[in-house]
Amino acid sequence: MKILKTAKSLQETRKGIDGLVGFVPTMGALHEGHLSLIQKSLKENPVLIVSIFVNPTQFDSPLDLEKYPRNLTHDLSLIEQIAPDAIVFTPSVSEIYGNTVHTKNYAFEGLDRIMEGASREGHFQGVATVVEQLLDLVKPDKAYFGEKDFQQLQIIKKMVSQKKHPTTIVGCPIKREPDGLAMSSRNQRLSNEQRLHAPLLYQALQEAKSLFQKQNATAAHRHVEALFAAQTHFTLDYFSICSEETLMESHVDKTEKVRGFIAAQLGEIRLIDNLKF
Numbered sequence: 001m002k003i004l005k006t007a008k009s010l011q012e013t014r015k016g017i018d019g020l021v022g023f024v025p026t027m028g029a030l031h032e033g034h035l036s037l038i039q040k041s042l043k044e045n046p047v048l049i050v051s052i053f054v055n056p057t058q059f060d061s062p063l064d065l066e067k068y069p070r071n072l073t074h075d076l077s078l079i080e081q082i083a084p085d086a087i088v089f090t091p092s093v094s095e096i097y098g099n100t101v102h103t104k105n106y107a108f109e110g111l112d113r114i115m116e117g118a119s120r121e122g123h124f125q126g127v128a129t130v131v132e133q134l135l136d137l138v139k140p141d142k143a144y145f146g147e148k149d150f151q152q153l154q155i156i157k158k159m160v161s162q163k164k165h166p167t168t169i170v171g172c173p174i175k176r177e178p179d180g181l182a183m184s185s186r187n188q189r190l191s192n193e194q195r196l197h198a199p200l201l202y203q204a205l206q207e208a209k210s211l212f213q214k215q216n217a218t219a220a221h222r223h224v225e226a227l228f229a230a231q232t233h234f235t236l237d238y239f240s241i242c243s244e245e246t247l248m249e250s251h252v253d254k255t256e257k258v259r260g261f262i263a264a265q266l267g268e269i270r271l272i273d274n275l276k277f
């Protein structure tokens with residue numbers, strides 16, 4: 001495994017690579033979800049580049065940034081076990097942003113202001129800024145992102161198409177714990193008690209899906225609201241049924257490909273999930 005810390009060393013290494021390059025960008029605290037992206041990239045490309053970079057511009061709260069789980073040694077050993085030839089890029093903030101940490105301005109036609117974007121000011125502008133910068137440095141043939149952050153995936157696809165970036169963006173299915181909780185680096189921060197309650201998010205999505213299919217979106221919404229109102233651990237942030245393509249709620253009908261999206265606060269920790277309806 002090769003560990004590179006500077007943009008210059010990455011660019012030099014990249015110049016020497018001939019075959020297809022698969023790229024898995026991460027913020028570390030790796031779990032099986034990340035490892036499934038790595039496995040998919042290994043199947044489809046002879047060369048794998050993984051980045052580990054906790055991107056400050058996508059956090060709207062300094063406390064959330066500070067508390068984001070970090071464990072580089074463990075991350076590197078997980079990658080080494082399944083991809084001993086991987087190139088791992090672990091830049092500092094100044095390697096990515098220079099002297100001023102800044103966010104670029106993208107026109108996402110409102111896609112970045114609904115759901116996660118409504119709750120986390122500037123989040124997707126920060127995500128797009130870092131992903132564009134990483135794609136420019138890594139120049140991958142394909143880049144792999146988890147569907148747990150489905151809105152992020154759609155926004156990255158839009159950014160790549162707007163910028164006419166040659167990389168193909170590949171979405172990969174959500175990995176779940178046996179009780180249904182979607183795998184996420186943030187799960188590491190849950191207390192034992194919170195962990196017991198966390199599967200409510202997936203339960204709500206499954207029950208809403210069944211009501212949406214048998215009845216309609218209103219019945220699904222009412223049920224999710226009642227489920228959250230009946231307990232005190234979670235505070236529901238949003239539940240939306242949206243078109244997969246546009247992420248818009250207003251045009252949802254049963255002939256469209258739709259997904260349920262949910263976000264809720266469990267103590268200090270914000271969890272999100274989504275499910276194909």
Ligand code: PAF
Binds near residue numbers: 027053058127130149
């Ligand atoms: O999904 C993530 O881990 C991050 O948002 C990403 C895509 C690596 C950008 O920092």
